[in-house]
Amino acid sequence: xxxxxxxxxxxxxxxxxxxxxxxxxxxxxxxxxxxxxxxxxxxxxxxxxxxxxxxxxxxxxxxxxxxxxxxxxxxxxxxxxxxxxxxxxxxxxxxxxxxxxxxxxxxxxxxxxxxxxxxxxxxxxxxxxxxxxxxxxxxxxxxxxxxxxxxxxxxxxxxxxxxxxx
Numbered sequence: 001x002x003x004x005x006x007x008x009x010x011x012x013x014x015x016x017x018x019x020x021x022x023x024x025x026x027x028x029x030x031x032x033x034x035x036x037x038x039x040x041x042x043x044x045x046x047x048x049x050x051x052x053x054x055x056x057x058x059x060x061x062x063x064x065x066x067x068x069x070x071x072x073x074x075x076x077x078x079x080x081x082x083x084x085x086x087x088x089x090x091x092x093x094x095x096x097x098x099x100x101x102x103x104x105x106x107x108x109x110x111x112x113x114x115x116x117x118x119x120x121x122x123x124x125x126x127x128x129x130x131x132x133x134x135x136x137x138x139x140x141x142x143x144x145x146x147x148x149x150x151x152x153x154x155x156x157x158x159x160x161x162x163x164x165x166x
Contacts, residue, residue: 001029020049020057027064031071039068056098059088063102066109075113082106100129101137104144111144111151120148139165 004026011018023046030039043064050057066081082102089098103126110119123145130138142165149158 001026001033004029017049018045020046020054023049024060031064031067036068039064043068055092056089059085059093059098059102061085062088063105066102066105070105070109070112075109079106079109079113079115082109097133100126104137104141107144108147111148116148116151120145123148 004022007022008018008026010016011022023042026042027039027046030036030042043061046057046064047061050061062081062085066078066085069075069078069081082105085102086099086106089102093099103122107119107123107126110116110122123141126141127138127145130141132138142161146158146161146165149155149161
């Protein structure tokens with residue numbers, strides 16, 4: 001976080017426009033540390049950087065909004081933001097993996113908002129997609145699918161998924 005702040009200060013001093021990736025990283029780290037105000041500011045800066053020039057980034061921005069809503073317990077709103085991110089990615093991203101990165105988060109939001117049954121096929125598809133492609137996303141998808149089973153009292157189904165994710 002200190003390095004990001006230093007980078008932003010150097011950019012400001014030299015009248016350089018920071019990359020959207022710097023603002024994305026600032027959001028991710030601030031959010032993970034619970035720095036809500038800073039995360040919101042980074043989210044706004046990210047949006048201002050990409051709004052007119054990078055439509056694919058709008059999907060990432062909507063995912064940021066979904067993360068914040070999920071963390072605040074606004075699960076229905078989070079699900080809607082994640083759906084909007086998926087729609088934006090389908091429209092502007094030639095890389096189908098972008099849609100798949102949001103699906104585990106959408107699945108978790110659906111589980112928390114009481115739509116457990118609609119979450120399961122989505123999460124199973126995400127697991128199938130990421131298996132053998134990217135281990136961290138596969139593990140995230142397995143954890144989300146295990147949350148589905150845990151919510152239904154299926155510890156015997158969740159534990160093997162969590163072990164596999166580990």
